[in-house]
Amino acid sequence: MDHGGAAAMSEVFRQIGKPSPGGIVCAADHASNRVPEDIDLCIPERLLHEHIAVDIGTEAIAERLARSHAIPAHIAAVSRLVCDFNREEDAPGLVPETSDGHPIPGNIGADREARLNRFHRPYHTALAGWLDEAYPALVLSLHSFTPRLETSDAARPWQVGVLYNQDERAARIAVPILEAEGLCVGDNLPYSGRDLNYTMNRHAEAQGRPYLGIEIRQDLAANAQDHARWADLLADVAQRVASALG
Secondary structure, three states: OOOOOEEEEOOOEEEEOOOOOOOEEEEEOOOOOOOOOOOOOOOOHHHHHOOOOOOOOHHHHHHHHHHHHOOOEEEEOOOOOOOOOOOOOOOHHHOOOEEOOEEOHHHOOOOHHHHHHHHHHHHHHHHHHHHHHHOOOEEEEEEEEOOOOOOOOOOOOOOEEEEOOOOOHHHHHHHHHHHHOOOOEEEOOOOOOOOOOHHHHHHOHHHOOOEEEEEEEHHHOOOHHHHHHHHHHHHHHHHHHHHHHO
């Protein structure tokens, strides 16, 4: 069942579905690999389809959550290489000059304030207003991670990660549910939400909103069948977490 089309959109974000008070909403900060025509990152086209440019699979999963599971989604519409929405305004990686060993020459000397004003601030202003109107019971933060970094020999065996900073309420409920599904679950892995959690720090933790930070391993989110499976699973897990938090 389709639960609604795009409620709002710009060059920075799309919103699909209409939130209802006490419901669940999804935010996908790295869902797009789009680079505006007036910005030249000076990188090979192939890199725009790699993990440094986009959280592979998250756009399709977020869309399925919105259209098939009544979990409205706020979805980034610009590549993280243009502006990383999940970074503080003063973070070096907000406009990355390198990513996983790849130089991003077009970002060297870029007008950082212009990127903030054009992309980062509108994204977060829109998300803040959307959440204020939604009064959600739970915010699902959706990301994905590469099975192996090019700058590291360490394998990442986790199939899904649950990330959090100080607010562990949803994580403590979700981890055993996901493990019961037979998944290898990273508890604040493959990286810690205490280090990289800007969007949820700002829009959830600072507002007292419960949130569930999910990282899906990208080789498990590669096609439509994978996207459907993850959307079904995450919708169920999120509903169970929200009910338990009640």
